[in-house]
Amino acid sequence: MRAGLRRGYGARMGSSDLYFSCDVEADGPVPGPYSMLSFGLSVAGSFDGSVFTPRDPREHTFYAELKPVTDGFVPEALAVSGLDRDALVAEGAEPGRAMSEAARWVRERAARERAFPVFAAYPLGFDWMWMYWYFVRFAEGGSPFGHSRALDMKTLYAARAGARVRDSVKAKMPRRLLPARPHTHHALDDAVEQAELLQNLMMWDGRP
Structure with missing residues (x-):
């Protein structure tokens, strides 16, 4: 990624990455023993190697609340989202249906733009772990992002700012980068x- 990427709308068809920002809420630290309770996806923008084109992140979104797949949960983790786990047991979407619909939505959005879908999160490790595991286990056709088409915003900031990863937290970022x-x-x-x-990171010139 080069500093100071130009904002523009002339990306070459078929040559762009289409970034999907993702956030996950779960009832424990890892999938398998615990469950993903909800996830959201938002189209953030596209990048053709030289031009980043931001999108209104509210325009193209996907959201689901899921039925838990195990009985185990960590109360402290559950409290973060405030979701009602008992209600999700009764009314949450079946993981197979929700993950298949999400995978299809990602593929369709990317296909409309002849772009490659890229998963993006802050930090990547937690959200990717959950989504990849659920896509592989439950979605028809598996992960729409393959096994590695993913971007960590924390690492992106560290590389662009010349900062240590441990210091690459929102509290230490320049205010103009913050949402x-x-x-x-x-x-x-x-x-x-x-x-x-x-979007702010992709169009940042690297200055404080």
């Missing part, structure tokens, strides 16, 4: 908020 939207721990709200962070 205007609040971080609510609602998965779709936070996917949209972090799409704005990605």
Whole structure:
């Protein structure tokens, strides 16, 4: 990624990455013993190798609340999202249906733009772990992002700023990079908020 990428709308058809910002809320630290309760996806923009084209992150979104796949949960993790786990047991979407619909939505959005879908999150490790595991286990056709088409916003900031990863936190970022939207721990709200962070990082000239 070069500093100071131009904002524009002339990306070559078939040569762009299309970034999907994602946020996950779960009831524990890892998939398998615990469950993903909700996730949100937001189209953040496209990049053709020289031009980043931002999108309104509220325009193209996907959100689902899922039926838990295990009985185990960590109360402290569950409390972060405020979701009602008992209600999700009764009324949450079946993971197979939700993940298949999400995968199809990602593929269709990317196909319309003849672009490659890229998963983006802050930080990547947690959200990718959950989404990849759920896509592989439950979605028809598996992961629409393959096994590695993903971008970590934390690492992107560290590389662009010349900062240590441990210092690459929002509290230490220049104020103009920070999203205007609040971080609510609602998965779709936070996917949209972090799409704005990605846009700011992609168009940042690297100066404080």
